[in-house]
Amino acid sequence: MPFLTNKIPSGVDCRLLWDYVYQLLSDSQYEPYIKWEDKETKVFRVVDPNGLARLWGSHKNRVNMTYEKMSRALRHYYKLNIIKKEPGQKLLFRFLKTPGEIIQKPEKLEELESRDQDGPEFKDTFELSPLSSQ
Numbered sequence: 001m002p003f004l005t006n007k008i009p010s011g012v013d014c015r016l017l018w019d020y021v022y023q024l025l026s027d028s029q030y031e032p033y034i035k036w037e038d039k040e041t042k043v044f045r046v047v048d049p050n051g052l053a054r055l056w057g058s059h060k061n062r063v064n065m066t067y068e069k070m071s072r073a074l075r076h077y078y079k080l081n082i083i084k085k086e087p088g089q090k091l092l093f094r095f096l097k098t099p100g101e102i103i104q105k106p107e108k109l110e111e112l113e114s115r116d117q118d119g120p121e122f123k124d125t126f127e128l129s130p131l132s133s134q
Contacts, residue, residue: 014059017073017077018074018077018082018083018095018099019099020056021044022099024052024055032047032048033047033048033051033052033055034047034048034052042095042098043093044092044093044095045092045093046091046093049071049091050066050067053065053066053067053069053070081096082096082102
């Protein structure tokens with residue numbers, strides 16, 4: 001794999017995994033790790049799960065990050081209807097909402113992403129913005 005800086009394309013400080021993934025997808029230099037399969041329908045593929053986990057771990061200053069650990073955080077987003085796994089497809093996912101459609105409560109999500117197992121309650125973690133109902 002080519003050496004890549006961990007600079008997020010937009011320069012935004014992404015504290016949450018879903019936002020980080022969305023930003024990586026906006027820059028073609030990260031295609032060896034993650035890429036759009038169908039941008040219009042928001043379907044993306046994790047090309048190199050271990051490489052993506054290393055990037056995320058580097059971004060979060062967690063050198064022992066693995067895809068297994070990172071995927072736990074991804075599964076929280078299934079419950080929140082932000083990301084879903086495409087049935088019958090390995091490493092293929094779909095964004096159900098875009099970052100602009102979500103009003104974040106980052107401290108709650110960061111706590112959820114840090115846990116090794118499912119958290120207690122997910123209500124009040126997200127609110128939909130008025131744009132998402134259109």
